[in-house]
Amino acid sequence: MKLKNKTMNGAQPLVSIITACFNARPTIGQAIDSVRSQTYQNIEYIIIDGGSSDGTVEIIKGNANAVSFFISEPDNGIADAWNKGLARAKGSIVGLLNADDALDPRAVETIVAGIGTDERVVTYGITKMFEHAMTDVVFEMKPQYNKERLEYGFGFMHTSCFTTRIVYDIVGGFDTRYRIAIDTDFLLRCIRAGIPFKPLCNVVYMRSGGLSDHRVIAARIEYYGQLLRYGYPPLRIGIAAVRFAYFELRRRVVRFLKHAIGKA
Numbered sequence: 001m002k003l004k005n006k007t008m009n010g011a012q013p014l015v016s017i018i019t020a021c022f023n024a025r026p027t028i029g030q031a032i033d034s035v036r037s038q039t040y041q042n043i044e045y046i047i048i049d050g051g052s053s054d055g056t057v058e059i060i061k062g063n064a065n066a067v068s069f070f071i072s073e074p075d076n077g078i079a080d081a082w083n084k085g086l087a088r089a090k091g092s093i094v095g096l097l098n099a100d101d102a103l104d105p106r107a108v109e110t111i112v113a114g115i116g117t118d119e120r121v122v123t124y125g126i127t128k129m130f131e132h133a134m135t136d137v138v139f140e141m142k143p144q145y146n147k148e149r150l151e152y153g154f155g156f157m158h159t160s161c162f163t164t165r166i167v168y169d170i171v172g173g174f175d176t177r178y179r180i181a182i183d184t185d186f187l188l189r190c191i192r193a194g195i196p197f198k199p200l201c202n203v204v205y206m207r208s209g210g211l212s213d214h215r216v217i218a219a220r221i222e223y224y225g226q227l228l229r230y231g232y233p234p235l236r237i238g239i240a241a242v243r244f245a246y247f248e249l250r251r252r253v254v255r256f257l258k259h260a261i262g263k264a
Helices: 028-036 056-062 078-088 107-114 147-152 165-171 182-192 213-229 234-263
Strands: 015-021 043-049 069-072 093-096 101-103 122-130 137-141 162-164 197-207
Touching: 015 028, 015 078, 015 107, 028 043, 028 056, 028 101, 043 056, 043 078, 056 069, 078 093, 078 182, 093 107, 093 165, 107 122, 107 197, 147 213, 147 234, 162 165, 165 182, 182 213, 213 234
Parallel strands: 015 043, 015 093, 043 069, 122 197
Antiparallel strands: 093 162, 101 197, 122 137, 122 162
């Protein structure tokens, strides 16, 4: 793939990838392997661990050749950990990789080919949901971003996003007041600042079944609250909330019936 980016001395730009983790022993190795397997080589990989005690730290240390910086200490949640990573990052392009997700081998190459390091831009790509192995894809989320219909979501997963460092310099890092929909506040600030959103074909694999039922509802409430905070019309948000409640209730009823029939 022909790269769009070159630095002033002809070198390829540095891309920083940040992973925040806590007690992620079952999955952190796969995340690290996906960074190690990138076809694009000029990558700085930063892992911020929240003080894991389940063997996560030992796995990270065992993959030291793939990790540029690593620290394990208590933090104030994912937003705090991401901000720590941003403070360490030296790349002109930055991506955030969850500890239970994985990058397609050509993901970073696709990003570098698609944007310039001096662009004010947030990119988003394709997310493939999997259960156990990355070949076990159960759903593919192709991006459908529509700024005029944000009450129904952004239409892409934040884990597929990469952002130029310039954007963080303009809008700042992540708000530690939020616990679930942390990315929403950042993306809404990008919209307010006039940062363009650009679709690319980079692929990220995301493990399905991340949030419990309770946290799904809590995340949606937090999301609607952020939209209201940034001035989105309450009526449109209310209609979207009713629609969400209907489909969430239907999903739970169907699951209950399947469980009940299975026991009969």
